[in-house]
Amino acid sequence: MPDTATGDLTSIRSxxxxxxxxxxGDFVKKPGTGLGERDIPDYELLYFPEGTGTIYRVGEREFTLSQPCFIITRPGxxxxYRYDMQHPTRHLFIHFWLRSFPASSLPVLLPEGPSVxxxxxxxxxxxxxxxxxIAHLKPERLQERGSLLLLALLSEIHSLVVDEPMLEETKRLPPQVVKVLDAIDMSLSAPLTVEGLAKQAGWTxxxxxxxxxxxxGLSPKEMIVRRRIDRACQLLLYGQxxxxEIAFEVGFADENYFCRVFKTTKAITATEYRAKHYNPRNGDLAPVIDGESLYPSNRVFYGEH
Known part of the structure; x- marks a missing residue:
């Protein structure tokens, strides 16, 4: 009986x-060893999982791999490499051809793309x-399953270069700012002042x-409003x-003022928002407080139709 799953993957790959x-492979190199100058006819993707004193040279540039990183080496x-002098150096690597896959589809692979x-x-x-x-356990499936994963991996690495600067800035928030954001989320129904939040952070x-x-990119007052409206959106979608009632629950003492702020923030009224997005099947969902998430919980995401 033919393996339809394998056949489907082969068709996709083609x-x-x-x-x-x-x-x-996944190698661990002895301290003080290295790899002399070379050029290769294919692409190589490497990952160094630990920061070390390893030196990577490409062309006229030199990088010390002092933090975990991907490296992309292009043909020619x-x-x-000069590996760390004191400690073993581990790295994972994949050599691959692009063949008919256009490098322009992933600019990170182009000659002017980043190396580290x-x-x-x-x-x-x-x-x-x-x-x-997959290469170890199912080598016969490597070109089907592995190549799909490799394409997804390269796409995500490309996103690190294009999209991640903003995310990295968020990850580097001072702990005092994180503490204040958590305090806002935990006290949306209560009166909140910049003075009170600053006191919790130990700042002026x-x-x-x-x-x-x-x-x-926002003032504390603007962030309070944003968090309150975001919570209101959850309550509009997951309850009756x-x-x-929702306006009071998220800290607005006046319903009319809440409605004006909601429309200014979301470009539609709260009533229109509920009518557009509410699904009765989601009635058993509960609002989520999750300041660490990169996406809102209890939310369905749609691709192109």
Missing amino acids: AINLPSIRVL EIHS IPYEGDLLVAMMKQIMA PEHLSRSFARHL KSIK
């Missing part, structure tokens, strides 16, 4: 011209390790305002409370 994996680039891309998360490393696992109101403007 249809979208996936990268072709040549060789891959002359490069070399810092990354300390888990997801992309897990994707790379999964490709290694002026310093808190400057820090919010610098790191979040009246708009007046």
